[in-house]
Amino acid sequence: MSRHEGVMVIPDLIERIASHSPHPLLISPKTTCVLTFKDLQERALRLHRCLRQLGLGASDWMAFLMDNGRSTAQLFLRAMYGGFVVIPKTSTRLC
Numbered sequence: 589m590s591r592h593e594g595v596m597v598i599p600d601l602i603e604r605i606a607s608h609s610p611h612p613l614l615i616s617p618k619t620t621c622v623l624t625f626k627d628l629q630e631r632a633l634r635l636h637r638c639l640r641q642l643g644l645g646a647s648d649w650m651a652f653l654m655d656n657g658r659s660t661a662q663l664f665l666r667a668m669y670g671g672f673v674v675i676p677k678t679s680t681r682l683c
Contacts, residue, residue, distance in 0.1 A: 598668045602629050613665075616658040623662060631662065632669035639670060646671030653677045 596604075605611075606625040614623040644650070650672045654660040660676070667674045 591660040598634075599671070601630070602665075602669055614658060614661055619658070621658060623636070623658070628662065628665055629669070635663075635666045636670035641674070644672070647673060648675045649675060651675040651677060 602625055605613075606629040610624060610626075612622045613625050613628055615621070639650075644655050651674075652660075652663060654663070654676075664674055664676055
């Protein structure tokens with residue numbers, strides 16, 4: 589994954605915090621599941637590898653339709669970590 593010289597991008601921020609802090613990034617109010625920055629980093633790397641195997645690369649666009657919630661936030665952050673351009677669509681109405 590490439591970095592922009594002199595500019596902090598999402599992967600830089602996640603890596604910096606993951607290496608220094610055990611604090612949670614997300615806490616789901618419904619399930620009380622906790623996601624740390626380190627958890628996000630590990631899962632993002634897995635998603636990045638899978639998408640690369642499918643032929644997708646940094647700056648490719650990725651759209652998904654999901655309800656608001658923990659899974660959507662995780663997917664959004666994981667994709668951005670991999671350098672993908674994310675187009676979220678959270679409306680459940682398709683009319």
